Amino acid sequence: MHDRLARVLLLAIVAAGALLGLQGRINGELGLRLHSAIAAATVSFSVGTLLLAAVVLVRQRPGVGRLRRADVTWWWWLGGLAGAAVVASTAEGVPEIGVALVSVCIVAGTAVGALAVDHAGLGPGGRQHITAYRFAGAVLAVAAVGLGAAGDGRAAVRPALFAVLFAAGAASAWQQAANGQVRRVSESVAVASLVSFGGGTVALVVVAALRGDLSPASWPTTWWLYVGGALGAVYIALAAASVSRLGVLRLSLATVAGQLAGAVLLDVVWPAPGTSLHATTVAGAALTLVAVAVSGARRAAVTAAPAP
Numbered sequence: 001m002h003d004r005l006a007r008v009l010l011l012a013i014v015a016a017g018a019l020l021g022l023q024g025r026i027n028g029e030l031g032l033r034l035h036s037a038i039a040a041a042t043v044s045f046s047v048g049t050l051l052l053a054a055v056v057l058v059r060q061r062p063g064v065g066r067l068r069r070a071d072v073t074w075w076w077w078l079g080g081l082a083g084a085a086v087v088a089s090t091a092e093g094v095p096e097i098g099v100a101l102v103s104v105c106i107v108a109g110t111a112v113g114a115l116a117v118d119h120a121g122l123g124p125g126g127r128q129h130i131t132a133y134r135f136a137g138a139v140l141a142v143a144a145v146g147l148g149a150a151g152d153g154r155a156a157v158r159p160a161l162f163a164v165l166f167a168a169g170a171a172s173a174w175q176q177a178a179n180g181q182v183r184r185v186s187e188s189v190a191v192a193s194l195v196s197f198g199g200g201t202v203a204l205v206v207v208a209a210l211r212g213d214l215s216p217a218s219w220p221t222t223w224w225l226y227v228g229g230a231l232g233a234v235y236i237a238l239a240a241a242s243v244s245r246l247g248v249l250r251l252s253l254a255t256v257a258g259q260l261a262g263a264v265l266l267d268v269v270w271p272a273p274g275t276s277l278h279a280t281t282v283a284g285a286a287l288t289l290v291a292v293a294v295s296g297a298r299r300a301a302v303t304a305a306p307a308p
Helices: 002-034 037-059 061-069 074-097 099-120 132-150 153-157 159-186 189-211 228-269 279-295
Strands: none
Touching (some): 002 037, 002 074, 002 099, 002 228, 037 074, 037 189, 037 228, 061 159, 061 189, 074 099, 074 159, 074 189, 099 132, 099 159, 099 279, 132 279, 159 189, 159 228, 189 228, 228 279
């Protein structure tokens, strides 16, 4: 029964991971229209926060009370900052290098970050030690970045963008641990998702205001440019509900599988202007999937040590 539930959760996370690629493409287009990736990320997070706040207000208010009474570690509140970094860097990177190559960079960072987070026992599922399989998977994921970038002439002159995307991916693993801990003490997926989105929204609003990005010459009227936040909210909710059972690494790798499949498809059917899908990018994505398989080849035993 438990194995069946885990498989269902993994499939749901794979599907939600594909939505993240679509979210990145939508936010990238919105960023082009607004001439600011930060403004696009702020809009995306604000929409997600409003939707989640409505859900909590209508159906999950007891979870807020449980969270207020719980002994909460300070860093649990900051998971949204990592989410904001991912959305902002993705909105910046997609128009420059395409969805697939952005996803390869994010994936590599996520694999390394999840390895560290699970080993430290930060997630609600406890500590999972680094094994040879897990380490090899992380190394392959990093190698995939270089392979994915090799066929794109623009990649050679954007090392800073690659580094930012990698760091954002690593931070997203820590976000999953924080969201899972809030979910555990509040007993509410919606409350955990709202904490994450709310923190990210506050950070983005402050940054956008300081940059003067919240007063564009005009706001686009195309409705679908504003649904990225809803897609992100779906993923965050599913991830918060699943991380305690799957662990941060398995959750992250299931997300990866969906992201890469969706990203390559998007770069084929709906490429960003001026970008094209390269064979080496596809090879990099395929190598990352190999890294996923290698990392999960042998699950480490979960110790009884509590998360800090």
